[in-house]
Amino acid sequence: MTKPKDPAISAAIPNDDGLMDLHHSMLRVRLVEEKLLQVFADGKIPGFIHVSIGQEAVATGVCSCLTPADTIFTTHRGHGHTLAKGMELKPFMAEIFGRANGACHGNSGSMHVASAEAGVGGANGIVGAGLPISLGSAFGTAFKGEDSVTVVFFGDGASNQGTFHESLNLAALWNLPLVFVCENNGWAQFSAQKAYMKIDSIARRADGYGMPGVLVDGDDVLKVRDGMRQALARARAGDGPTLLECKTYRWFGHYAGDPQKYRPAANVEQARTVDCIANFEKFLIEQGLAGRQQLDDVDARLRVEIDEAIAYAEASPAAPKGQYLNDVYA
Amino acid sequence: MTKPKDPAISAAIPNDDGLMDLHHSMLRVRLVEEKLLQVFADGKIPGFIHVSIGQEAVATGVCSCLTPADTIFTTHRGHGHTLAKGMELKPFMAEIFGRANGACHGNSGSMHVASAEAGVGGANGIVGAGLPISLGSAFGTAFKGEDSVTVVFFGDGASNQGTFHESLNLAALWNLPLVFVCENNGWAQFSAQKAYMKIDSIARRADGYGMPGVLVDGDDVLKVRDGMRQALARARAGDGPTLLECKTYRWFGHYAGDPQKYRPAANVEQARTVDCIANFEKFLIEQGLAGRQQLDDVDARLRVEIDEAIAYAEASPAAPKGQYLNDVYA
Amino acid sequence: MTETRYIKAINEALHEEMTRDENVVIIGEDVGAPGGAFGGTRGLLQAFGDKRVKDTPISESAIVGLALGAAMKGLRPVVEVMFADFLPVCMDQIVNQIAKTRFMFGGQFAAPLVIRAPGGAGLNAGPQHSQSLEAWFAHIPGLKVVMPATPADAKGLLKSAIRDNDPVLVLEHKALYASSGDVPAGEYLVPIGKADVRRTGKHVTIVTLSRMVLDSLEAAETLAAQGIDVEVIDLRSISPLDRQAIFSSVEKTSRLVIAHEAVKSFGIGAEISAMVSEEMIDVLDAPILRVGAPFSPVPFSQEREYLPNAADIVRAVEKVMNY
Amino acid sequence: MTETRYIKAINEALHEEMTRDENVVIIGEDVGAPGGAFGGTRGLLQAFGDKRVKDTPISESAIVGLALGAAMKGLRPVVEVMFADFLPVCMDQIVNQIAKTRFMFGGQFAAPLVIRAPGGAGLNAGPQHSQSLEAWFAHIPGLKVVMPATPADAKGLLKSAIRDNDPVLVLEHKALYASSGDVPAGEYLVPIGKADVRRTGKHVTIVTLSRMVLDSLEAAETLAAQGIDVEVIDLRSISPLDRQAIFSSVEKTSRLVIAHEAVKSFGIGAEISAMVSEEMIDVLDAPILRVGAPFSPVPFSQEREYLPNAADIVRAVEKVMNY
Ligand SMILES: Cc1ncc(C[n+]2csc(CCOP(=O)(O)OP(=O)(O)O)c2C)c(N)n1
Ligand SMILES: Cc1ncc(C[n+]2csc(CCOP(=O)(O)OP(=O)(O)O)c2C)c(N)n1
């Protein structure tokens, strides 16, 4: 995570061990995605989008440990990871709107946001396909003697793709500086986890590759960060990869607009009572690390930033005629 | 395994718990493959062949527990499994020779021997590709209410293909009547196991699917049979699949003619001191279950059978002109 | 005949075939209670139970391979692969296993199974969710490949595919799912390997399929206003290909335009063009022109500009008419 | 110039490029000490060490994906996939990831990597080890595809592929590995996208590639004896395709035969035929004929009967000459 560009925060309140940054990052993801749901419902975004609302502690807990030199690979549900890793909001938004100055020239939209600058190797529309690519990123940086680390996010559903298996085996074998982050939100599209695997915890699979598997509460940003710090320490020390499973819950439908007939609203309501952001705010206030007003100020500043990014995206031009032919070959 | 069609055996000596059948089956595979190496070296077989000499206890131990109603799927190194399962020797041999009355009309050769009659769903030239297919076989028989079981053989190398992972997960989830037999011979083509996986025992992976994983000495036909009996009992009782790993050693090169520069001859010599057939013969004799002469008689009869099959294959006509167009569509 | 949506026609076919033959089973991601990503399998779980309607993990290779094994055991599996773009994920099972099973084993085993997958663009789903890859499959002996353009064909071809003794890939078009048309109620089979003359005409033949049938018919209307009488042939199947239907039409019109949504280069239009020029070059009064997508992945925001459309077909027809 | 075997020429190219650029790494099954299944990577481990020559598990998707990630980080991976028939195992990584990386990410990342894989028949390796699937890859924007026929091209194209900033699929022919020819020592680059006129002639053009270049040259000799003067164009690259070379030759000869080993239907010959008839139908004095394999998997025992050969080419040429 690049430091949030908001000097007011670090100046105004004690920011012990980056706690206010964690709050800022999670809330930023939440507010961006809430806004996306709204503009999507208004018909302003083509195609479809997948939001990670409720899962922000995973994105933030993991990415808060990283530097821009580290690289992440993510999934169709990648907005949070991407932003927490430090991607600029304007090219992010313009891409989702399909505009010429989107990060990918409007070629690919929400499912493929990426930022070379911020170390976001790309979201991916093929479930499980990011894992093999992350191997090469980790191999590449190690080859060049860099001490940066690669992180690949994937879902509980993705953990049943063959690519998961091949990638964990190879990463363990080659001792790659790689962290496999399984964001287990209990659902794969319209199915609950028990419908696609017999075991509860994906971390249990790590042993079959000779790699540590760690399960953390993915709704607690500090626990995620702790788990990630240990995995990163291993990776940076040359001790190889870790499978870090973060258990969380998908608050919304699979895609924006999903009527969710496949799960009772009551269950979702129940799950939503565990809110990583509300809980963390409570903690900050209880610990005397922040006051309500300060947190509300962060919220207000973020909304301004987001509105600006939306306005930027909307004002951005469409891709020029035939643009799609420009990025096919070098 | 269909009973060997050799009444002399069961009549002449005590055949406690099918021990003489085990001997007959292992020796038959060994002698067939030794003969195949010879005729291949003589240039009589087109393409390439992969022999399983030294690994006969796995094929025999597993298949001795099966009936013709059970189905096996095997690999490029499938001669042993196929024969132990009861495939007739003549169509087997004629296929390897590429003749019209080969089991597959000469369409495909050694790497694709199959027998619908004997419950051999086919050898496969793509490493790891048999596992998904075996799922459907097990699903199909269970669907029809049959109590037969499907067995899929694959190598230690194959256990790193994505299909391994997807198949074990699905089989466990659906509780399929399936036994995954990993024939771990320590080598994948020209590489030793430690070059492609960090863990020693593939059975260790079973836990990640919620399935029992069992490691047995693959050079001891009785231990293989015991392991298989338990796995089969589970499967037939509706308790789902098992991963049965049989540790053995590949005595010969990857393919017939492989110069094996990648491993010291001394290591191979050392490994060959563990001979599943010689050991089993010793056991039979020591236990007073058979005499040397009786075993030699089995050997002699087998050689006759094999010579006949070779003669049959050699005398068989080539496939008729354009035969390859006949089996493409129904 | 009732006015039915394309996706509903597919659903009807599945219902009917499952009723007719208890060996028909449905396999795929979210095909059970959710009724599939696009609603194709809606109601089947309720009607036929979870023995015959099987939700799977996200494991395309395992799923498609499972269908093969089940088919070898006498079942008639119908697999749904959520997007045709995911077929590459399980390509080995399709091409090296399913397509070759009968051949490799000398006819000892058959692979009577169906893979349904929606291809095509039109929903701004971006480069990994919009492809038209049919040319690959048509190149593989052992597979049959159909691409229905209308709800009636979606029903009739799927029913035929399920009864076929060979593996059939049914490439639906996701942008057509919401389209409607008359669909015969109950038993209705469209033979695999037979094209359909969707409009008769005498000046020029358009050979097309899937969504481009609609664009071709639209183009034909525009051209009719200019006095150009277009014959539109909807291939419906690309493997086997109804060569005779194409030859007969070109025999009459002496002019041929081929229109498909896939990338033009190395697409199925190439085969049709080559086949016609091989057999009847002297009949042709003009070059055979192909309309297809440019040589780029399907873009997200510029999808409409990228996709071939009726105007492109009109231009191609004008070109062959003015040759 | 030294007489060198095709497989040795490949090995030479790898040696030279690894010496020139320390970012070139070799990845694949048994590519290290064993030197690859066919000897292509022999000696590289010894010369460059195990940091740059990486043996892998049997995990084609992971391997090819790994190459992509490494290329995004600035390496120049050269992956060996043991048989081209195994490309379907990792098709998603090739087609949905590698080919689309530059496009999907708006040029932020490049994928300068090479995948080498031997295709083709000739060793009686049967239906799963003998296929020619190049048409699939030529249909995918973002990939480049080359198919060397001679040892010199095998070297020169591979060197160019390694230096190319786009992903290049090098489809070698396993039946050519043992063939020999003159290969320039040291620096020798064959440009990607340029065909080679392997024989000049004025009566008929044969467009061909890979192993069928040899059959075409043999056919040309036979035909020369009958007074038919054949021009043989070796495509070398199929994506990008050297359209101009084809057009120029047909301009001169007015007759075209296309010969490839892949299944004829929906093969690359279709595109070439369609492209030529689109652009220059009036120049043609005869139909464009294609020589390719019949519509069946490659059989084990009848491989020779199945494969297209010089006699088939002679017949096709005679047919266009006598038209
Ligand atoms: C290979 C492949 N199969 C299926 C899909 C369709 N699909 C997209 S997301 C998804 C569910 C993924 O579940 P999970 O990995 O748990 O991620 P989550 O959506 O929960 O974040 C599915 C099935 C796909 N995109 N790619
Ligand atoms: C997908 C695929 N990759 C690679 C190969 C080449 N190959 C054939 S056998 C083999 C080794 C297999 O090792 P293992 O699974 O241990 O079986 P074994 O040969 O030891 O019986 C390899 C790499 C193949 N046939 N298919």
Ligand SMILES: [Mg+2]
């Ligand atoms: Mg999930």
Ligand SMILES: [Mg+2]
């Ligand atoms: Mg092995």
